[in-house]
Amino acid sequence: MPRARVVHVMLLLFVALGACRATHNITAILADHRDLAEFGRQLTATGLADDIDGRNTITVLAVDDAHMAQLRARGLPREALRHVLSLHVLVDYYDDAKLHRLPGGSAVVSTLFQASGDAPGSEGMVKIAVRRGGRVAFVPQDVDDARANVFYVKSVHEAPYNISVLQVSAVITSPAAEAPSSATESKPNSTDASSKHGPPNAGAHAAPSPVGQGSSSDDGADEGKKSGDGGDGGKKNGASVGAAPRGLPFALAFLMAASVILVVNW
Template identity: 45%
Template structure:
């Protein structure tokens, strides 16, 4: 059957729409942690991508190449006993800000290429030390070398995973030595946390922290990574009367509730919704927060209050400090602040002259309300969501089925 021009255009439009529906969104394009999890020989490399938070940076970029090193190669690096900050610099040197699949590596123009790396992008690399030389060698080999070290230090082994032209994960034979990347970095303990907060609109919280044992908890946590959610001065001043009514343990717990024992930059908070632990979390009392995004706005939720991040005060590995518009109130300390359940509406008064219903003819029971959450598909969906099951996207499935039916009809 031959289609008319109009039918051909309509069919093409339907096919195009169907393709758009089925394509993954950019945020689902790649996940370096999941990719490497399929290859146990890279488990150490994968672990430190997560520990140094490089995994988040990789996932938030497109057109990128990760030069993975197997567990034996990582053992040589870990034997140098570098700080976590120097280790991040070294691993950042193995993330190229361009796409190099196996074919491109063997087809390098003029036999050599200079690739910028994530280490260069951080601004921490002095001079040209954040670049890597890629050289096409004899015998079909490809060599890699850090510019500040000179020469060829490693060779291409194999392609691990390629998603053109989004991400390429390749294996190289060893870690690229770099004197600049491996150089000692300033210790985070030198940072004056309360001084930073005081100078950027959180003086009241900083002074309150200085008068509490919680300050030591914050200071001792910086080395391993720390994120602080600091209420602004106006919010903290209005809260002080309630704060003074807490016990000594309650005051310490509330202050520690505003700290998270890992480094979470803003990009990480925007991409990782869900519950997080705080410095106040222990085995008996949870003291947890929920991160939830609304577009570019990051909010922190407890059962008692929802606070917004209004600004970034400080963000430099391993410390991030954000200002909030409200004090975070944990349920464990402020159960009484929960909103009361609305009282049921009063029953309508009976009409005095209404005739008494006949005993022989009973009225049929009222059907359940259409929006009742007790049962039905909505309840099943809610139950599935709460149990962590994969949700069935009925709207998307219906759209796909309709598009296929329309194509068949046009043919």
């Protein structure tokens, strides 16, 4: 087979590989902006940074350190904090130019809060609206437009149509995002579990658990899984935040197999 054909096939394979993988790093992008350092740290702490880097088309609405300090002072549980921050991640590309040419002056966009399956109904959607004087506002679906006080400030980073980072004037939040996780509410504590599974002396003659009294290895595994995945909100109804990117290895394998077949036939 001519060497030129082999080279051509290999080039196609490398191009396909590059197209299948997101090339941005939100942590590195935010590291260049000191006033957004706390926002970047919380994206990493809640696991959202990995979700952002795993998507090929994304818009991040960054908040400065002063407003992040106000959010941290409220002492929200980790899962609620993750939900609030996920409202700042739009699963579509918007840059400065696109914000100012919205059809009809508004658009409703899905966020990672919605895409994860954690948001009830459409409450994980955010409305982008151009106000009087050209100011662009961001309003969660379950918040009254009249109370909207989060506005576009400036563009921080644009890489069409891969990732855009836009600074906003305050934290975007909603009652649905701050609500306690339903899974956390429904999970019984160790005392409730022991009372439901038998009388207090039911395990008196059993061998002691290596994990510790009042807990089980299954519970420990569940907790480990939650801490690693950023809470049980990562998957619901068969959907996950990183569902699209995780399917890419199969597509890549298919492309490689097709290339091998072409090489053999030639």
